[in-house]
Amino acid sequence: MSDLVESRADSTLAEFTADVCRRLASGLLDRTGDDLRDLVAQEVDGLRAALSDPSFLDTADAPSDPPFVSPKGYTTINTNPVTSRRNPLAPLVTIEHDGDVVEMTTTLSLPYQGPRGRVHGGYAAVLLDHVLWHAVRSRLDSVSFTRSLTITYEQALPIGTELTMTGRVTEIDGRKTFAAGEIKAGDVVCVRGEGLWVSPRPRT
Numbered sequence: 001m002s003d004l005v006e007s008r009a010d011s012t013l014a015e016f017t018a019d020v021c022r023r024l025a026s027g028l029l030d031r032t033g034d035d036l037r038d039l040v041a042q043e044v045d046g047l048r049a050a051l052s053d054p055s056f057l058d059t060a061d062a063p064s065d066p067p068f069v070s071p072k073g074y075t076t077i078n079t080n081p082v083t084s085r086r087n088p089l090a091p092l093v094t095i096e097h098d099g100d101v102v103e104m105t106t107t108l109s110l111p112y113q114g115p116r117g118r119v120h121g122g123y124a125a126v127l128l129d130h131v132l133w134h135a136v137r138s139r140l141d142s143v144s145f146t147r148s149l150t151i152t153y154e155q156a157l158p159i160g161t162e163l164t165m166t167g168r169v170t171e172i173d174g175r176k177t178f179a180a181g182e183i184k185a186g187d188v189v190c191v192r193g194e195g196l197w198v199s200p201r202p203r204t
Ligand SMILES: CCCCCCCC(=O)SCCNC(=O)CCNC(=O)[C@H](O)C(C)(C)COP(=O)(O)OP(=O)(O)OC[C@H]1O[C@@H](n2cnc3c(N)ncnc32)[C@H](O)[C@@H]1OP(=O)(O)O
Pocket: 080, 129, 130, 133, 144, 145, 146, 147, 148, 175, 176, 196, 198, 199, 200, 201
């Protein structure tokens, strides 16, 4: 991807298109017949307008995930399936660091549903993996990878309700960093997670 460059207008168009994909993914799961046709037509009209007249997107927010130059000097795109505005699989999340604690919020729609009205357990694990990884990353200079992650499902995690994910480091032992956290809906802890992140062995 070394020659990947993009104008601000094209980055904005890419993120607008990802938002269209998100709305269509939800609409496909809760609309039928004319309702679904109306949504598809409206989104297609929006995409046509954005393509033919760039000023259509002039008032949009500045792109949050344009291509960027990595620390190693190559140009790349944030593909992250939790945070990238440009990846339609990613819900929109906020992430805040408060000292050692990382907090992430999001509201999940039907594409993330498992049992009726509840978030798919695997996606709850994705959210915890991500917030715990951020907590670990904030304490280390090097990269580290999830080595183990244990999830405990205490309560149903609701679809369509704001969720708060919290993560903190509990222990650092050489290359090993342990972290723990939870997902809350309101004041209720629905899911807990704890795991181990390991930095690769230094090259000899
Ligand atoms: C932008 C980025 C977004 C990030 C998203 C969130 C993070 C991710 O999703 S990461 C992707 C998923 N994870 C991966 O792909 C990792 C795959 N695994 C690996 O690459 C390797 O196993 C790796 C590099 C983590 C560790 O390899 P290696 O150095 O050989 O590990 P290994 O020596 O077996 O274990 C390291 C230490 O952990 C200990 N350990 C291993 N498993 C456990 C466990 N379950 N509990 C306690 N200790 C353990 C070992 O005993 C060892 O301890 P010590 O150093 O004291 O002897």
